[in-house]
Amino acid sequence: MNAEAGALGVLDLQGGVQEHLDHLQRIGVPARTVKRAAELDGLAGLIIPGGESTCLSRLLRIFELDQAIRRAVDGGLKLWGTCAGAILLAAENRGEAPALGLIDIAISRNAFGSQLDSFNRQVRVPMVAEEPIPVTFIRAPKIVRAGAGVRVLLELDDYIAAAEDDRILVTVFHPELTPSLAFHRYFARKCGVRSDGTEAASRDPGWTPQSWMRFSHHA
Ligand code: GLN
Numbered sequence: 392m393n394a395e396a397g398a399l400g401v402l403d404l405q406g407g408v409q410e411h412l413d414h415l416q417r418i419g420v421p422a423r424t425v426k427r428a429a430e431l432d433g434l435a436g437l438i439i440p441g442g443e444s445t446c447l448s449r450l451l452r453i454f455e456l457d458q459a460i461r462r463a464v465d466g467g468l469k470l471w472g473t474c475a476g477a478i479l480l481a482a483e484n485r486g487e488a489p490a491l492g493l494i495d496i497a498i499s500r501n502a503f504g505s506q507l508d509s510f511n512r513q514v515r516v517p518m519v520a521e522e523p524i525p526v527t528f529i530r531a532p533k534i535v536r537a538g539a540g541v542r543v544l545l546e547l548d549d550y551i552a553a554a555e556d557d558r559i560l561v562t563v564f565h566p567e568l569t570p571s572l573a574f575h576r577y578f579a580r581k582c583g584v585r586s587d588g589t590e591a592a593s594r595d596p597g598w599t600p601q602s603w604m605r606f607s608h609h610a
Contacts, residue, residue: 418586427454431468501531509528529568542554552564552577
């Protein structure tokens with residue numbers, strides 16, 4: 392491990408990169424963007440953000456990041472995929488070819504309908520935080536199967552919304568688009584990276600709602 396082993400990366404090909412960087416900064420975790428394979432060196436964890444999974448999967452191949460990420464995971468890199476990121480990580484992408492295929496889940500894209508069917512919701516995820524966590528679903532997928540080695544962190548209605556194995560965390564929603572820092576702290580801990588502050592500070596008073604908060608709230 393080199394001197395930077397306490398840092399996390401955010402894959403910066405397309406999608407919601409800055410919001411993850413901002414949340415990592417809020418919890419005091421050193422973070423940087425990753426556009427090229429060599430930039431994976433020395434990272435403890437990598438976030439694959441939401442965006443458009445077909446576009447992201449093509450860019451991963453073009454920049455040969457798919458093979459590099461697989462190698463890095465074999466070497467100990469932890470991954471967290473949010474929404475499109477989770478689609479890329481799924482071993483089975485219903486009706487389509489898998490991309491990275493690194494966690495034994497089946498996922499179904501756009502399972503809630505169109506972009507207009509996006510919504511906010513409060514969830515309880517005991518493994519991640521004591522308090523209810525606000526989460527944002529944007530044209531989200533549903534995880535429809537979790538393999539034997541996969542822990543389900545959150546099950547809602549007829550689908551799994553968050554799951555993990557020892558190397559990989561997947562969430563079909565976007566904690567980075569809410570004031571809650573709980574999932575970012577959880578992933579930092581999974582990566583063995585220290586974040587500052589206490590759990591009591593997991594809601595950031597400095598955060599201001601942005602346009603995505605227009606989505607309706609589901610109970
Ligand atoms: N609908 C997108 C896809 O299928 C995912 C949306 C998101 O990442 N918020 O790739």
